[in-house]
Amino acid sequence: MSAAPKHEQYDVVVIGAGPAGLAATTATARAGLSTLLLDENAGPGGQVWRAIGATPVKNEALLGADYWSGAEIARAARDSGAEIIHRATVWSLDRNLELGVSVGGGSAFIKAKRVIIATGAQERPFPIPGWTLPGVMTAGAAQTMLKSSGLVPDGPTVLAGQGPLLWLLAAQILRLGGRIDRVLDTTPRANYLAALPHAFAFMTSLYFVKGLAMMREVRAKVKVTTGVTELAAAGTDRLESVSYVTAGGRRERLPVELLLLHHGVVPNVNLAMAAGVEHRWNELQLCWTPVLDADGNSSIPGITIAGDGAGIGGAQAALWRGRIAAERAIKALRPTAKVSDLSPQLKRAERGRTFLDVLFRPAKQFRIPDGDTIVCRCEEITAKDVLDSVAIGATGPNQLKAYRRTGMGPCQGRLCGLTVTELMAEARGKSPQEIGYYRLRAPVKPIMLSELASLPKSDEATKAVVRG
């Protein structure tokens, strides 16, 4: 499982073994292309099907049919003839389609004719006061532990935020006998009206009936406070309480040991951006999304992006995007091969997404913090620090690095990038697109210097640094 890639060159390298990556791998390998699938986790599934095949939660009703649908997709990839390596970190990708990959403490460079980036999504940063305290985690974190280790909260626990995942997690925790004391719903009241024009498409989508049933299931067992407009975690060296302001303007406090935050997911852009793929600010989803054609082709020839990394669309859309990216690779490398048009299926899977995007568009105060609230968790830089830097001349995220080291810690901007862009845009009266994002570079994940040093060196590389 943790062996290095067997070859130096592949027709197709797929990065990420979630829905898009598994579907793409299956399709290209079945078409006879040499395919390598690289994934950071211990097994297939990505986040949505995490620990599929390994979860201790065997009763299928507990995690739901959508989760278990991943088993067949993972099995198909395994049996497709592709080479699959887990616990592999792709730390470099360039426009020549050369990849740096770290497996088991050693690194190698490999070449691809086509690369399919399927690195998916991460949770949107949720910078409220106290969000770095031990005991504040993301909803996704709790769901990861639930799926892969059967762990559920057993102390005083509050879920706060908005979006489908929050309700799914609440339902799953309750089904497994875990504890939830309160759900604080931060969906802005105005969003319901804004989302109304998109409601018909949603009501005839895959999400509607399942979503309603899940919310009813949770509401039957847990008190839900809707229209929450402020949220703060407090405690000394660990979380002790969460305070919030209700729709009626009343401030209330709950003693709590665990606070699970969620307001949606955003594309995981680090690898694609470091490869030089052009991204633009997406005003609807409030994040950076890659510039792609209908088949998922990026601004760099040979690199396609599939799944939520292409813009949030959910697991079903990710499957079809993965298959479409695969067909594109097959067509490029085997021009005589027959490929079918899968765009109607993708369209069907994306139905209802705009409604979710508008309804669960997070409120400004939960995206753009102020005062002493930490923006950059790694370097412990507050909103005020960022604004002070703007006041003395920092123009964008890359200048801010020189002022405050934001984005230069181990997470490489994953947990502060969107916040910094929006915060600086607002302070400078510019659009996020004008303000821009951190310039990301390889290695996109920290690796040991010894790993770099022990890579085989070409004569050119040696000549480039040796004097005389």
Add this chain to the structure above:
Amino acid sequence: MFKRAEDDGRRALTIHVEGQAISAREGDTVSAALLASGLDVRRDTAVSGAKRLPYCMMGVCFDCLVTIDGVGNRQGCLVPVAEGMQIEIQKGKREIGK
């Protein structure tokens, strides 16, 4: 903070946290096993020494950094436990040689 589901049939194995033996399950990540142990597993940040626990559990936040078998700055949420694994809670920066 967390408890295990009752019907968890996975094989138990032992890891050591600061020398103390704790029981984990095959398939747990280091971070999950630490959070399930009930021990105080808060690390100190490199910048201010503030206390932290894992935040994202999916490899993006780096708040799960831990020393595993003598190697510092490992992302505990991405490393599966193995029998006899030695875990040290990281206090501040990674030390040279670790």
